[in-house]
Amino acid sequence: MKYVLLPDEKPRRLTFYLAMEEHVAGKLDEEDCFFIWQVRPTVIFGRHQLMENEVNLSYCRTHGIETYRRKSGGGCVYADMGNVMLSYVTRDENVQLTYNRYVNLVVLALYRLGIEAHATGRNDILVDGRKVSGSAFHHFPGGSIVHGTLLYDTQMEHMIGSLTPSTEKLHSKGVESVRQHITLLKEHTTKSLTEVKAVLRDTFCNSETCLSADDIARIEEIEQSYLSTDFILGSNPRHTLVRHGRVEGAGSLEASLELKNNIIKAIALTGDFFPTGDVEALLAPLHGLPFTREAIEAALPEDLGGAIRHLTRRQFIDLLFP
Secondary structure, X not given: OEEEEOOOOOOOOHHHHHHHHHXXXXXXXXOEEEEEEOOOOEEEEOOOOOHHHHEOHHHHHHOOOEEEEOOOXXXXXXXXXXXXXXXXXXXXXXXHHHHHHHHHHHHHXXXXXXXXXXXXXOOEEEEOOEEEEEEEEEEEOOEXXXXXXXXXXXXXXXXXXXXOOOOHHHHOOOHHHHHHHEOOHHHOOOOOXXXXXXXXXXXXXXXXXXXXXHHHHHHHHHHHHHHOHHHHHOOOOOOOEEEEEEEOOOEEEEEEEEEEOOEEEEEEEEEOXXXXXXXXXXXXXHOOOEOOHHHHHHHOOOEOOOOEOOOEHHHHHHHHOO
């Protein structure tokens, strides 16, 4: 696997690195690439999340924390210079194999640091039963991107202050409650953050390539799509009925339906689920159907995993008709 270097070390926005993933995925003639990056305090939320539901915008404005949307699914994340962001780009289109390969390499790197880590749940890596890393997946024609966080010495006050309401239960008990669920690598190793990054790079990669000035220019063009106000804000789907819940293995889902005379006029899904295909195309056959369990069951395939990771038809219908 090749490590992707930038020609300089100047600080960049989080959106630059998301665009860099896209550029690497589309332009570099490599099977597998990897790079590590860091950003000033930033909140990044998933493609299908509603910003106002996930981000404490007042806190972020007060503390100078930037907020951006990514094109992958998953939940809301806080990042700063006390942790590292990991990007793995591959030509492999097999979602499960790609994700497993990435997680296993992160776990292996931690073992090489003398840290006993375990992968668990949808996207977490735990040390001593507490979360130290999470990740999100973005599938595209011809390959896949996995990106994740690895906590080293993150500012916990900013983490809990900027994320809401996904951490609402933790807010009620303050930072100490968060610390019961999250751990920092500095508590488990004497290695510096620079040394941790070196071990990660050596575990993933055996060669390197450096981007050119032309590459940087193209990345900055792609970055504009992430900086669009419409993309960052998203849109609140129209609805007359909302169903929401947490689906085992798939994550949190909220279905917003616009009904007229019990006919589905529109339906949208938001949440921290991981899309593996076109979610809108999955929902399209439901437009114009009666809002009944029987009609929706007949219109959908049994396994919805081609659009949303680990979601079955039965789970989705149970969400709509609790």
